[in-house]
Amino acid sequence: MEEGKQRKPTFYPDQFFTEMIIFLFIIGIVVTLSVILPIGYEEEASPLVTPSTINPEWYFLWLFQVMKLVPPTIGVLIPFTILAILILLPFIDTKEINTFRDHRWFIYIGAAVLLLIFVLSFWATLGG
Amino acid sequence: MDEKNTIEKENPTPSVSRRKLLRFITAFLGLFGLGAIFSSIIVFLTPPRSALKKVGGWQAVGNLSEFKENSMAKTYFGLPVILVKNGKGLLSFSTICPHLGCIVIWDEKKKQFFCPCHDAAFDENGKVLKGPVKPYNLLPMETKVEGETISVKLPEDKLPGYPSWFRITMISGV
Amino acid sequence: MASWTSKVSQWAEERWNLRKWLSPILDTEVTEYKKKMRFCWGGMTFALIVVELITGIFLAYYYQPSVKGAFQSIAFITDQVYLGWLVRGLHHYASYLIIVTVVVHMMIVFFRGAYKPPREMTWVSGIFLLVLCFAFSFTGYLLTWDQRGYWATRIGTGMASEIPIIGEYLMIFLQGGYGVKQPTITRFFISHVIVLPLFLIGFLLAHFIMIRRQGVKKPF
Numbered sequence: 383m384e385e386g387k388q389r390k391p392t393f394y395p396d397q398f399f400t401e402m403i404i405f406l407f408i409i410g411i412v413v414t415l416s417v418i419l420p421i422g423y424e425e426e427a428s429p430l431v432t433p434s435t436i437n438p439e440w441y442f443l444w445l446f447q448v449m450k451l452v453p454p455t456i457g458v459l460i461p462f463t464i465l466a467i468l469i470l471l472p473f474i475d476t477k478e479i480n481t482f483r484d485h486r487w488f489i490y491i492g493a494a495v496l497l498l499i500f501v502l503s504f505w506a507t508l509g510g
Numbered sequence: 511m512d513e514k515n516t517i518e519k520e521n522p523t524p525s526v527s528r529r530k531l532l533r534f535i536t537a538f539l540g541l542f543g544l545g546a547i548f549s550s551i552i553v554f555l556t557p558p559r560s561a562l563k564k565v566g567g568w569q570a571v572g573n574l575s576e577f578k579e580n581s582m583a584k585t586y587f588g589l590p591v592i593l594v595k596n597g598k599g600l601l602s603f604s605t606i607c608p609h610l611g612c613i614v615i616w617d618e619k620k621k622q623f624f625c626p627c628h629d630a631a632f633d634e635n636g637k638v639l640k641g642p643v644k645p646y647n648l649l650p651m652e653t654k655v656e657g658e659t660i661s662v663k664l665p666e667d668k669l670p671g672y673p674s675w676f677r678i679t680m681i682s683g684v
Numbered sequence: 685m686a687s688w689t690s691k692v693s694q695w696a697e698e699r700w701n702l703r704k705w706l707s708p709i710l711d712t713e714v715t716e717y718k719k720k721m722r723f724c725w726g727g728m729t730f731a732l733i734v735v736e737l738i739t740g741i742f743l744a745y746y747y748q749p750s751v752k753g754a755f756q757s758i759a760f761i762t763d764q765v766y767l768g769w770l771v772r773g774l775h776h777y778a779s780y781l782i783i784v785t786v787v788v789h790m791m792i793v794f795f796r797g798a799y800k801p802p803r804e805m806t807w808v809s810g811i812f813l814l815v816l817c818f819a820f821s822f823t824g825y826l827l828t829w830d831q832r833g834y835w836a837t838r839i840g841t842g843m844a845s846e847i848p849i850i851g852e853y854l855m856i857f858l859q860g861g862y863g864v865k866q867p868t869i870t871r872f873f874i875s876h877v878i879v880l881p882l883f884l885i886g887f888l889l890a891h892f893i894m895i896r897r898q899g900v901k902k903p904f
Contacts, residue, residue: 556856679863
């Protein structure tokens with residue numbers, strides 16, 4: 383086992399123990415959150431009363447805002463379109479890249495989409 | 511020598527195409543089998559017709575004596591229906607917002623209904639005022655009074671102009 | 685003198701010959717740059733998925749998938765069951781963090797162009813894992829049978845019906861009939877605890893095997 387400094391890192395133990403530290407770190411975060419902000423429970427479901435303030439989970443807020451702005455059929459097809467583009471992406475964009483510059487247009491477009499999602503989510507929290 | 515010759519004569523090029531054909535048939539049967547399994551799963555998980563219970567037709571929703579002039583009655587017998595009595599008489603319409611199906615809430619101050627989900631608003635006759643539902647009003651329903659009992663007619667058939675989930679939600683009851 | 689750990693490993697080795705089976709997994713070389721922070725998000729997601737699986741199994745001991753029992757059993761787990769509040773909290777917050785780590789993981793892969801051949805199928809399996817995450821979130825949301833979950837499901841299934849051609853069928857299929865009722869809880873529960881986890885394990889394996897084969901993309 384002892385090969386001195388020449389030994390190349392292997393999955394075990396090098397990466398394995400790094401992953402274990404990440405495991406412990408992330409479990410620490412989750413435990414802390416559940417202790418500090420216990421989740422409790424809300425009102426039981428009632429089919430005849432929609433709560434007066436109803437927001438989806440934060441990761442769907444952008445879609446919630448989109449549904450306010452476009453007809454439902456278009457709104458519901460947007461996430462499927464995004465998924466289709468993401469699945470096809472590696473088959474369309476096969477060009478080899480070596481530098482940041484080669485890839486810059488994808489970075490700009492990706493950042494713009496992310497920004498749009500942030501703006502829409504923020505807009506939804508304002509209730510506009 | 512003779513044996514070898516006959517083998518070569520019996521196994522010339524045709525065997526290649528026969529193998530191709532066999533492979534093709536196997537592939538075809540395989541695909542067909544997979545398709546059959548997949549579609550069977552979908553068919554199995556489709557709710558059977560007898561599980562699709564409809565609530566429709568005339569439904570008693572309340573008593574006339576419970577009503578004052580210009581009052582809003584809440585839902586009765588678990589139906590998403592609201593009754594309005596004003597100068598024109600007794601009106602009833604669905605409280606399901608035609609945008610995505612939330613139940614609208616009566617705002618006494620503004621004298622209008624609003625939808626908590628996507629901010630649609632309707633006036634006291636169910637006419638759409640604002641929101642993402644421009645073409646739709648709250649669905650008006652036929653109302654009749656027999657003696658003291660008020661009944662409304664829930665739609666059973668396709669509603670022209672309204673989305674398909676709206677009909678499903680209307681006939682699903684609670 | 686051999687330490688007790690090596691004694692234990694020798695004892696195990698004599699019985700199961702584990703080294704031989706595990707060696708291809710454990711002794712694979714990893715590149716030096718893999719130690720960088722930006723490569724840890726996938727591992728974090730996996731850690732969180734393990735948390736979800738374990739807490740999910742515990743919750744299933746007390747949960748009742750029925751219109752009458754669901755909400756009560758949630759309240760029971762939260763108020764009465766020892767550490768129930770903690771297990772629910774872990775399940776809840778881990779699901780939040782999964783969305784965060786998955787999105788960061790995806791962004792890094794996207795911005796580095798690491799989805800390109802020969803890693804295109806790793807990316808595609810990743811997208812399917814993302815879809816599975818949302819499917820887990822959608823089905824799990826109803827199970828608490830509170831106002832939020834109920835209305836989210838009604839609106840969600842209603843939105844599905846807006847898809848052209850198959851929409852109306854899809855809505856009835858998802859709800860298991862007309863309206864969000866007992867059949868809906870039943871099928872969401874089974875999907876959430878059995879069907880989706882099986883798919884998840886399959887896609888995770890595929891994802892990991894391909895990462896093993898192709899390694900991580902060199903930084904710019």
